Amino acid sequence: MSDMSAKNKLKIYPKSVICDDESVLIGDVTISSGCLIHPHATIHAKSGPIIVGENCLIEEYVTIVHDTGTVDLDNSGPTLVIGSNNVFEVGCTVEAAAIGERNVFECKSYVSNLVTVSNNCVIGAGCQLVDEHHLPENTVIYGKRSEQRETIEKQKSLSMQLDHLRKLLPNYHHIKKPTFDPKKPREIA
Amino acid sequence: MDVQDTFYNKDEYVETASGNKVSRHTVICGSQNIVLNGKVIVQTGAIIRGDLANVKTGRYCVIGKKAVVRPPLKQFSSGVAFFPLYIGDHVFIGQDAVVQAASVGSYVYIGKDVVIGRRSVLKDCCIIEDGAIVPPDTTVASFMRFTSAGTIEGGQGNPDYVPPGMQEQMIDYTKSYYEHFVPIV
């Protein structure tokens, strides 16, 4: 029964592409329009709802967990809002408490729930951010020892990659249908 | 220790005419764009993204558990393209590795938990240590060892990093791995 209610909580806006093979979306998850989710991704709204902003790219074996330490039983948990144009590369695990816009979480990076990420940051491949930390804008975390520096370079625009994948993926995958139409705001449950 | 038997569940694996052993619990997208050239083992949870571009592996390759083999993306000013990914013969890809290389030569050992960045080129007879992160666009030359600390060490004739008989060793290892990959009876 609880599984059913969780499923109903999933809101998928139109124009997003979510590969249906083996991707797991648990809890109150909202996927905004323009998002693209590759197979085998996991988004788990454990302590409260997750809203994934527009045009986010989520690759294989990505795990996004909203976990403040409590389990949201009565739908009163705080909402995790993930900004737009974020990239979650293969195998990253993100539990961050806040995520701004245009960030890149590279392959196999890990961000704990004590970390807040602002905008235009890069968490390098394999980097682990465990302790309480706030990443100011334009931060780059890189290397074995997770060193930190500031970049002047803007992240490349994602739109071309997303456009390409939006055309490509429906040819090969089952795509989850949008469940939410903003034009009809009062949908009958 | 000599290569030990790796057991698999007979119901889980499909064996093709050319001797490929592929787990059913994998995500093989765009299978028409994937060529496994025979006696290739693809283990549980592996992902091969043939939908993005062609993927071709040589003979006697091992793609470990939950490894992701993914053609690399290149962004141009006019658009994006996924490049085909070619993997040579006798290549071992450890579990949980992410391979987004442009090409992987023959007799290459890729350890577990490795990330091979986009469009990297791995030449024949090189070793990527467990847990190493190879940044995008990196070239790892033959007989080089990419260490988990992020340095490239070795060179042909240097006995300390890559064994001088890497070619024979990888042939022997991948062949024995295939021979010792047996169903549970």
Add this chain to the structure above:
Amino acid sequence: MANIVEPSCVNYVCSCGYLNPITKLYFCRYCLKLRCGFCVCHEVDSHFCCNCLENIPSGEAKLKRNQCNKCFDCPSCQHTLSSRATTVQVPKKSDGDGSKSAATVDTKPRKMYYLTCLACRWTSRDVGIPDQVTATGQWPECEYSSATRFSMLMEHYQNVVQQEKQEKQDLWRRKAPKQHKYPNLTDRTGLTASMIRRQMGLSEKTAPKVKQSTISPSLSSDVVSELPQDIFSKEINLGNITTIKQRLSHPSVQPSTVNNLYPLNKNLSIKRSLRCRQCEHNIVKPEYNPLSVKYRIQLFASYHVPEVRLMKCGPLEAGVSTQILIKIINPTLHEMTITIMDLPTHEEESLIIEEMKKKSDKQSLGPLASLNSAFSRQASLNEEPKFVDQKVTGTIALPDSSFMLQQRDDSTEYDDDHQSSREEPKFVVWRRSNKVAVELTVNPLDCKSGDEVIVGFSMQYTYVNTATSSGTDKKEPQTHALTSRVYLRIGKIK
């Protein structure tokens, strides 16, 4: 294979006494001995850039200070930089009447390149290096304040070296007149090359005496400029200060702040050729081409010495004997007879070492080591044989007979199994072409739980040497009986 990622459990004793897995050992066909990395001379065979994979001749490499002038390392994280193209709008060249175009600024897109690190996102724009027109552009060399001083010192010491060399040569010439096997013309007529040159009116070959350039030595000074007032009070931004690694990767500048980090030319890599220190024969010589993985000479131990592999080991318990299964592989193209024997006792081992020392002494005093060898090449030091630094913690019950091992035959892989009807000794479990599995009984000596059991044996095998030994005119292959000592780490006591 296991030794790519984990230490090997079967180790061979090299002629110097160190233990090594067979994959790290070489076999000198001329000395008929195992050689490890310490027993061979390492020589630079060729230079190449490991990023652009271009072969660079050694002369050029020296000129370029062993650096590639096309590839760069990131000064921030030491990974390779890649060049990136951007299109910028540049004003079109005014054609003739400049007044018109100045009013309506015509621009055309143009590709410009800058360097960027894909690991830490450092770019050449970070430090204000202008973008270049070509991908492998002429990136500005970083200037450093002591450059002139260094070049002066360099020049001076080069002169000193040259002078010393000349003096030494002169001394030798006077002391030891060249003794050729056959007297040549100049010896008979008493003409020397320099006399002829003088008669022909050419300048002396021995170059004009090197000028003794003088350099002013560095002076210590007592005057040290004051520290700035706010040195202890000013808050510093750690993000702007370079790390020790960043400083040391650019030793001539050692920038202290990140805005002085300049791209570093990539250091060249080398291919090595290895030479036996005793007989000076090449043991490994790679191909020149950086892309090639082939060798011109490859005397790896795994091609000549039977390889022992541990296949299975029964449960290990203190004081209880157990069975181990080992596989022995014959890599050669000749049949082998293998005998497994006890390790030499301490006395026997010292005899072996004694004998080896004698042999190497004899060789180094041979005719090759003449007077002028001091000029030609530095005499290579032989690695002194030592006792094996490894205690055994178990005994092996030896098999009661020796056994044959068939030659390697690649075609048998495709054949159906054909069983040889040969009578097998009891300890042979199975046999497949050039491989044999042998069961041995191991008895762990007084071990506690958690102790590692290490056993060892001497393996005598017949080796057919096809190398034509120099000098002798015996062409037919000779058969030798060789011995290798093998140590096995079979596991831990429960």
